[in-house]
Amino acid sequence: MAMLSVNGLAVSxxxxxxVKGISFDIDEGEIVTLIGANGAGKSTTLNTIAGLIKPDAGxxxxxxxxxxxxxxxxxxxxxxALCPEGRRxxxxxxxxxxxxxxxxxxxxxxxxxxxxxxxxxFPRLKERINQVAGTLxxxxxxxxxxxxxxxxxxxLLMLDEPSMGLAPILVDEIFEIIETLNxxxxxxxxxxxxxxxxxKVAARGYVLETGKIVKTGTGAELLVDDDVRKAYLGG
Amino acid sequence: MTFLTQVLNGLQLGSxxxxxxxxxxxxxxxxxxLNFAHGDIIMVGxxxxxxxxxxxxxxxxxxxxxxxxxxxxxxxLIDKVAYQPLREAPRMSLLITxxxxxxxxxxxxxxVFGADAKVVPEYFDLPNLxxxxxxxxxxAIITIVVTAVSTVLLTILVQKTKLGKAMRAVSExxxxxxxxxxxxxxxxSFTFAVGSALAGIGAVLYSMAYSQATPTMGIMLGTKAxxxxxxxxxxSIPGAVIGGLLVGFAExxxxxxGLSVWQDAVVFLLLIIVLVVRPTGIxxxxxxxxx
Numbered sequence: 001m002a003m004l005s006v007n008g009l010a011v012s013x014x015x016x017x018x019v020k021g022i023s024f025d026i027d028e029g030e031i032v033t034l035i036g037a038n039g040a041g042k043s044t045t046l047n048t049i050a051g052l053i054k055p056d057a058g059x060x061x062x063x064x065x066x067x068x069x070x071x072x073x074x075x076x077x078x079x080x081a082l083c084p085e086g087r088r089x090x091x092x093x094x095x096x097x098x099x100x101x102x103x104x105x106x107x108x109x110x111x112x113x114x115x116x117x118x119x120x121x122f123p124r125l126k127e128r129i130n131q132v133a134g135t136l137x138x139x140x141x142x143x144x145x146x147x148x149x150x151x152x153x154x155x156l157l158m159l160d161e162p163s164m165g166l167a168p169i170l171v172d173e174i175f176e177i178i179e180t181l182n183x184x185x186x187x188x189x190x191x192x193x194x195x196x197x198x199x200k201v202a203a204r205g206y207v208l209e210t211g212k213i214v215k216t217g218t219g220a221e222l223l224v225d226d227d228v229r230k231a232y233l234g235g
Numbered sequence: 236m237t238f239l240t241q242v243l244n245g246l247q248l249g250s251x252x253x254x255x256x257x258x259x260x261x262x263x264x265x266x267x268x269l270n271f272a273h274g275d276i277i278m279v280g281x282x283x284x285x286x287x288x289x290x291x292x293x294x295x296x297x298x299x300x301x302x303x304x305x306x307x308x309x310x311x312l313i314d315k316v317a318y319q320p321l322r323e324a325p326r327m328s329l330l331i332t333x334x335x336x337x338x339x340x341x342x343x344x345x346x347v348f349g350a351d352a353k354v355v356p357e358y359f360d361l362p363n364l365x366x367x368x369x370x371x372x373x374x375a376i377i378t379i380v381v382t383a384v385s386t387v388l389l390t391i392l393v394q395k396t397k398l399g400k401a402m403r404a405v406s407e408x409x410x411x412x413x414x415x416x417x418x419x420x421x422x423x424s425f426t427f428a429v430g431s432a433l434a435g436i437g438a439v440l441y442s443m444a445y446s447q448a449t450p451t452m453g454i455m456l457g458t459k460a461x462x463x464x465x466x467x468x469x470x471s472i473p474g475a476v477i478g479g480l481l482v483g484f485a486e487x488x489x490x491x492x493g494l495s496v497w498q499d500a501v502v503f504l505l506l507i508i509v510l511v512v513r514p515t516g517i518x519x520x521x522x523x524x525x526x
């Protein structure tokens with residue numbers, strides 16, 4: 001059984017239909033990516049799974065249980081975390097406080113343990129522990145946002161545009177960390193405009209176009225697919 | 236009256252304004268609402284003390300506890316009933332609702348208790364202290380100490396505890412706070428509870444000083460405290476305290492030099508000057524648009 005299965009999901013903002021009945025699933029241990037242009041509905045899909053937006057129709061089943069209608073903070077407790085687009089770290093709070101907030105649903109003892117794991121993945125956060133998050137560089141903020149999401153000990157981690165606005169060397173670093181996290185047992189749903197990088201690490205991918213899934217396949221298949229190459233990989 | 240007595244009076248009045256301003260600033264900090272019903276919560280607190288002591292003949296200690304708890308409960312109730320349904324609504328709707336709640340409480344109190352002032356009995360029979368020949372009111376000293384302790388506790392709550400950090404997270408980015416697993420509505424309710432409990436403490440201290448409750452007592456008190464919060468920089472806890480003390484001192488010293496008719500005008504003049512010279516207030520953060 002799939003860990004997450006989305007069926008016929010439709011979401012709109014007022015009169016604008018952002019997601020028009022998409023279905024996809026993720027098995028435990030996989031990296032699955034949703035790729036597509038700006039406005040294809042990728043972030044909307046993630047925000048809906050996280051419970052921030054109510055869908056018009058469709059179901060979202062996580063480990064067999066329906067998520068639609070459940071409050072975002074309850075969804076976090078069930079083991080699903082979203083690292084949002086644009087990082088959205090708490091800029092007036094310190095790195096330590098941001099990580100603290102990430103572990104809000106966990107006990108202090110659990111957080112102490114998880115913190116060690118997060119520092120292992122992101123040693124730079126440990127160096128900046130008392131620094132106010134707003135003064136971190138973009139790459140460091142992305143690491144903080146991911147570390148913060150990990151603090152809730154998610155079974156499924158959703159990453160929304162983790163490479164956005166980062167220098168190429170940092171993009172490589174972030175993707176290496178994504179692969180390591182996955183090897184250590186975290187299932188990952190990755191949304192990216194950097195389709196090339198995303199498809200290289202993903203087991204499977206779905207291509208979204210104006211709210212619909214137009215193509216699916218393994219990462220390797222999509223990487224060499226003519227349409228995908230033309231549309232998203234620069235020929 | 237000596238200078239020292241005036242300083243003490245200024246500190247006493249300023250402390251009460253500071254406590255009330257803290258409530259304004261906390262609620263503004265978390266949901267960007269100028270909660271115009273905040274002053275009226277104090278009025279309700281004063282009436283609770285009056286009911287418990289005068290009408291029921293129960294102990295002042297119980298009156299104090301029930302005033303504080305009652306105000307905290309009322310704050311939460313107002314949030315749940317009036318503001319929570321408007322979380323996603325434009326800020327103007329929220330502001331108008333707050334004004335509506337304020338009128339509701341004032342007129343409700345007038346309906347229930349009548350328009351005339353009720354005398355709140357003395358909580359404690361306190362002697363005036365005399366230090367080196369200068370008379371010091373025990374009420375003033377209690378007020379100042381209670382305010383100082385409340386401010387310190389509030390600062391610890393907001394800076395160090397899990398709930399306090401959640402309050403700051405919600406105030407900065409509600410959506411991101413939700414993604415952390417923070418129950419945003421409960422966190423906001425908690426903020427109202429704390430802010431209104433401070434108003435309850437303010438109600439008790441105010442009743443100690445002025446011994447009366449009227450349905451409209453919260454208007455001027457609330458407005459002055461609001462001025463104090465803006466003066467100090469709305470959203471800032473130390474700012475609210477500084478603003479409160481400034482307003483208190485301004486009033487007392489204007490009266491002391493024989494211009495007591497002008498004391499309200501001076502407070503509002505102070506506000507106008509600050510808004511012109513430094514619109515974010517003394518300790519306010521410059522406004523940055525969220526993107």
